């Protein structure tokens with residue numbers, strides 16, 4: 144080897160070492176149940192890129208969409224025992240794993256999107272993310288999932304129209320109670336089973352945000368979306384406590400920073416994609432959007448607040464704090 148070549152080899156070797164300031168890299172697998180076209184997938188790709196950058200290449204996050212690694216429930220169980228590093232779940236689903244998340248499923252809790260963001264970023268929101276540490280997972284950040292409304296093969300204009308209908312809900316006791324009070328028959332099902340369940344009439348209706356109509360194609364089988372907007376339930380990015388505890392503090396910081404930034408990325412993506420979803424559902428899929436008087440819906444679910452006060456005063460206090468912190 145000539146001196147020239149040797150010098151070149153040494154230089155490139157130094158440059159490569161120089162790229163990474165530490166001697167290890169870890170790959171974290173992240174599971175979620177939405178498709179690659181969903182804004183939350185794009186927000187998490189952004190998070191992965193930022194996490195790699197802030198950790199100087201230590202953190203590599205590999206995202207598995209479409210419930211490839213299991214339903215939200217299954218993924219959360221894997222996260223709890225450390226077999227899976229991360230998952231994107233939803234506060235309604237998490238209620239069965241850590242009860243503080245139940246607060247977010249209380250109907251008509253948030254006045255609007257700005258107040259919703261204010262609470263999520265406040266001390267209250269950040270404490271809820273930490274509350275599940277001993278349950279085997281830690282919340283890293285929240286993602287916008289719009290507001291949830293009922294949709295079906297027939298128009299729903301008031302709670303009376305829900306009477307006797309089989310309505311798919313998330314596996315969440317709060318969602319079950321809400322639908323009962325509105326007069327429907329709640330049927331908990333995993334998200335991935337819902338399209339077929341609607342198509343085959345296993346359920347008559349569901350409730351979700353507008354992207355469910357387009358990205359998950361529910362608008363093909365349910366042509367009426369009633370804008371009752373009964374809840375704003377955030378998605379939640381979680382990491383296994385076991386995995387988190389093994390990360391050096393500098394990488395924990397990098398990951399939290401990337402996660403927080405991806406929440407704001409999602410805010411922008413959501414605003415654009417939710418509008419697109421409404422247009423597509425209306426214009427290409429023939430879904431009718433129905434304006435409803437929310438008052439009778441609100442009235443029907445009010446007993447949930449009294450019930451919570453009686454059954455779980457501590458959690459009621461949290462809900463009350465969330466209500467009072469809004470303008």
Ligand code: GCU
Nearest residue numbers: 176232233288313334351378
């Ligand atoms: C939302 C949320 C999903 C969840 C779904 C559901 O779309 O983003 O995480 O699974 O609701 O209704 O199950």
